[in-house]
Amino acid sequence: MxxxxxxxxxxxxxxxxxxxxxxxxxxxxxxxxxxxxxxxxxxxxxxxxxxxxxxxxxxxxxxxxxxxxxxxxxxxxxxxxxxxxxxxxxxxxxxxxxVQVVLQNPYRAFNPFKSIAWSLLEPLTAAGGGAKPGRDGLVSAALAGVGLDPSYARRYPRELSGGQLQRVAIARSLISDxxxxxxxxxxxxxxxxxxxxxxxxxxxxxxxxxxxxxxxxxxxxxxxxxxxxxxxxxxxxxxxxxxxxxxxxxxxxxxxxxxxxxxxxxxxxxxxxxxxxx
Ligand SMILES: Nc1ncnc2c1ncn2[C@@H]1O[C@H](COP(=O)(O)OP(=O)(O)OP(=O)(O)O)[C@@H](O)[C@H]1O
Ligand SMILES: [Mg+2]
Missing domain, CATH: 3.40.50.300 (P-loop containing nucleotide triphosphate hydrolases)
Structure with a gap:
């Protein structure tokens, strides 16, 4: 210990x-x-x-x-x-x-009406970061970091499998380091x-x-x-x-x-x- x-x-x-x-x-x-x-x-x-x-x-x-x-x-x-x-x-x-979180059911952890890119940046925007230049690069890097193609950024949660969406949840939890x-x-x-x-x-x-x-x-x-x-x-x-x-x-x-x-x-x-x- x-x-x-x-x-x-x-x-x-x-x-x-x-x-x-x-x-x-x-x-x-x-x-x-x-x-x-x-x-x-x-x-x-x-x-x-x-x-x-x-x-x-x-x-x-x-x-x-x-x-x-x-x-x-x-x-x-x-x-x-x-x-x-x-x-x-x-x-x-x-x-x-x-402290960030990864929950059991990824479909409940994401807003169904928001794109994956929007959701990925949520920990930063919720903290008052707002839209900043370079954030597209951040989204692509975050997706690549969990083994997903950058094109997933434009998708919505229902367009991903449970395993893929849990990867996005992990990427989201990591984005604020x-x-x-x-x-x-x-x-x-x-x-x-x-x-x-x-x-x-x-x-x-x-x-x-x-x-x-x-x-x-x-x-x-x-x-x-x-x-x-x-x-x-x-x-x-x-x-x-x-x-x-x-x-x-x-x-x-x-x-x-x-x-x-x-x-x-x-x-x-x-x-x-x-x-x-x-
Ligand atoms: N918001 C709440 N209001 C009132 N009681 C609650 C609330 N949330 C949990 N409890 C009660 O507190 C206790 C612990 O619940 P908790 O959700 O922490 O259990 P858990 O170990 O996570 O269970 P599970 O494995 O089912 O997720 C339970 O008796 C539950 O009914
Ligand atoms: Mg529980």
Whole structure:
């Protein structure tokens, strides 16, 4: 695990990209009642690291992802990205944030009435960048970077396959050069044949820059393939954490053991698919 300080001084190179401390998130339920979705979450991610967040449906994975994106205010605790509180940063909107997102269903993640070029530039224009000269080149480069022809810029989301559109979603998440990407079930809605390609693309992009991923998934095979470390979430609390290797080889919590026992033996085929994918 990365150190926050070296000999007592803050080191920008070693500092965590993400630091969540004792986080609790509440949802309003009406009549003044609240529902505490997650509680006591402490989690960190170092530059270049992929950290998995696993757990059954409703365990609070997306809630934590949304808190990292600044979309859910903490009821307790804090979320810091690059040493800055997310809740405070959200109020300054003149530059794209250091956290971007790739969601499960790419068709829901894009405005169906806007071209791919428009959507790709959205993180920059939303931050107040506006249309600037040279942005055509940026769009072409972004598409080429995820293996798509520049002519896709003129298309609309419905004119792309799910796998192609997820590539565009990855390109969009990269366009503002973030430090961290929240990947919330990034391959769960994709056909198995393109799943390996998209995972490969994420790995390649991480190597190009010191990009960190918070990788949310209920698919333990994908987590095993992608993640350096794993946090296991059960009913809104972290019940286990550690290196992927250790958690899979020697799970300590009963719930983790159940998750691992339920894995269909797909890991090898997924690895092979990733190796064969372009
Ligand atoms: N906007 C909301 N308002 C009220 N309750 C919510 C809201 N969003 C999520 N919840 C509740 O919070 C809990 C955690 O939900 P969350 O979406 O974080 O789970 P998840 O682990 O991402 O599940 P899945 O694997 O199905 O995506 C669930 O009980 C859910 O019903
Ligand atoms: Mg979710």
């Amino acid at each position: 990365a150190e926050n300080t070296v000999e007592g001084t803050a080191s920008p190179t070693r500092r965590n990209v993400l630091r969540i401390e004792d986080l609790a998130i509440d949802y309003r339920q009406g009549f003044g009642r609240t529902f505490r979705a997650v509680q006591g979450i402490t989690l960190d991610i170092a530059p270049g690291e992929t950290v998995g967040l696993v757990g059954e449906s409703g365990s609070g994975k997306s809630t934590i992802g949304n808190a990292v994106l600044g979309l859910q205010p903490p009821a307790e605790g804090s979320v810091q990205v690059l040493g800055e509180d997310v809740a405070l940063r959200g109020r300054r909107s003149h530059e794209p944030g250091p 973030p430090a961290l990407i929240v990947c919330d079930e990034p391959v769960s809605s994709l056909d198995a044949s393109v799943c390996g390609q998209v995972l490969n693309l994420l790995t390649a992009k991480q190597r190009e820059r010191e990009l960190a991923y918070l990788f949310i998934s209920h698919d333990m095979n994908v987590v095993r393939l992608m993640c350096d470390r794993v946090y296991v979430l059960y009913r809104g609390r972290i019940v286990e954490q550690g290196s992927t290797e250790k958690v899979f080889a020697d799970p300590q919590h009963e719930y983790t053991r159940k998750l691992i026992a339920a894995i269909p033996d797909r890991a090898e085929s997924l690895r092979q698919r990733a190796a064969n994918a372009v």
